[in-house]
Amino acid sequence: MKIIVSGGGTGGHIYPALALIRTIKEKHPDTEFLYIGTENGLEANIVSREGIPFQAINITGFKRSLSFENFKTIGRFIKGVYICRKVLKNFKADVVIGTGGYVCGPVVYAAAKMKIPTVIHEQNSVPGLTNKFLSRFVDKVAVCFDDVKQYFPEDKVVLTGNPRASEVIGYKSKDALSAFDLSNQVKTAIIVGGSRGAKPINDMVIKSLTQLAIKPYQVIYVTGEAHYKEVMKEAALIDQHQNVAIVPFIHNMQEVLASIDVVIGRAGATSLAEITALGIPSILIPSPYVTNNHQMKNAESLSDKGAAVILPEKDLTSNKLIQALDAILMDDEKREKMSEAARKLGIRDASDRLFSVMLDLVKKHQK
Structure with missing residues (x-):
């Protein structure tokens, strides 16, 4: 299977994505990944150190107040979607997952419009602007808290937990x-x-x-x-x-x-x-x-x-x-x-749950 992952801006978006990738790689070594982020974001260095193929796009977030910069952001979004469509086509992605941050916008949106199975993962009790926007187009919305379900289409929401939780299990040292x-x-x-x-x-x-x-x-x-x-x-x-x-x-x-x-x-x-x-x-x-x-x-x-x-x-x-x-x-x-x-x-098998959601979407898409 070929999976595109996108998430950036803060460690809270990046580390769950990496935890998911590590878990899938461990259990399904033949899975191929491509991570799409921004060149100047934290993800550029963090993902590269993990040895995961990385593709950078130029995108910025919207200002919450009226600003001329928002018009530039719209332009970057449109250009980002165009670039992402090419990347998705060349990589031949089976499924795309966004773990938060504005970089996910053009990536996940392009995938949804290309009818590629899509998932977004919301880590917090209150969703970010990008995930609220993308929830209208994706196939599934994976969440970590019951409280956040109210912000998304009911038929799309699934409680998976945060993949980082899966990584702390088993770390026990007496000294x-x-x-x-x-x-x-x-x-x-x-x-x-x-x-x-x-x-x-x-x-x-x-x-x-x-x-x-x-x-x-x-x-x-x-x-x-x-x-x-x-x-x-x-x-x-x-x-x-x-x-x-x-x-x-x-x-x-x-x-x-x-x-x-x-x-x-x-x-x-x-x-x-x-x-x-x-x-x-x-x-x-x-x-x-x-x-x-x-x-x-x-x-x-x-x-x-x-x-x-x-x-x-x-x-x-x-x-x-x-x-x-x-x-x-x-x-x-x-x-x-x-x-x-x-x-x-606590949800100790979060990575497995999230991968199961992605796998089910791929199987349905292939029928």
Whole structure:
């Protein structure tokens, strides 16, 4: 089978696509892939490093306000559709999947108009503009949250989950915490503000270090590369905090997560897919700087089921953070209930589900 994948702009669109590709390759090695993205987007470097054939097109997103740039975007879209039709024809794609970001627009639209089976994958509880537009033309809309179903044609929606969830399963190391000079026998929380870190979260954790230092649990605190030096200067002013490991970034996050008891961080779709698949309770601080406040909606999908506690950034204080941590890490019954609630929300076979949707479309198309 030949599959074209498109997704870009943020890691939340790219990494699920790569997780899907890896799973399919592992189980069906003869499958051929072509990834279509933008030349200047994150996907250009990330996809190339994976050894996946990559085709770049020139496309930009629409401005949400009236702007002359939107007319240029329409022109780029039309040109992008023309180029994509050629690429699709030459590659002889059996199915096309878009995982989000404006680059998917001309790719998936061209495929739909050419009667090639099409799927879009929406990771969040609130859909992006591109996926809302494409939902009118595609064959299926794969979603990760029940809440987002209302935005799409009912007969097209299928709940598959996020392929990234499938990748964290099976990562279990008895000594993953040893690399941070922490005990594998003590309850552990991880605090992370995303791959680049989040200054509001960093500021609050710094204020909390003195209290965290005397707790019976331990903490891995991921600052983000850009904030690490500043945080370490502040931490140096505190005498004792051996139970708090401060690091700029974690490359083997999947392995570390498998040894964690509580996650404190943002509410990005990929992160939530991973922690629910593993059944990890969470304290979520949704980013208020994202489109349509979708991280808050993501977080509510967990908190409404008892799998997470939400601490809005505007209300975040050191005391509230410590109290939330204490309430979970020092109460085995509560932690187990939250873990079970998270596990019920997790979809551990997301990649298989998504590939099954694609395969069914191809079979129907061939009849």
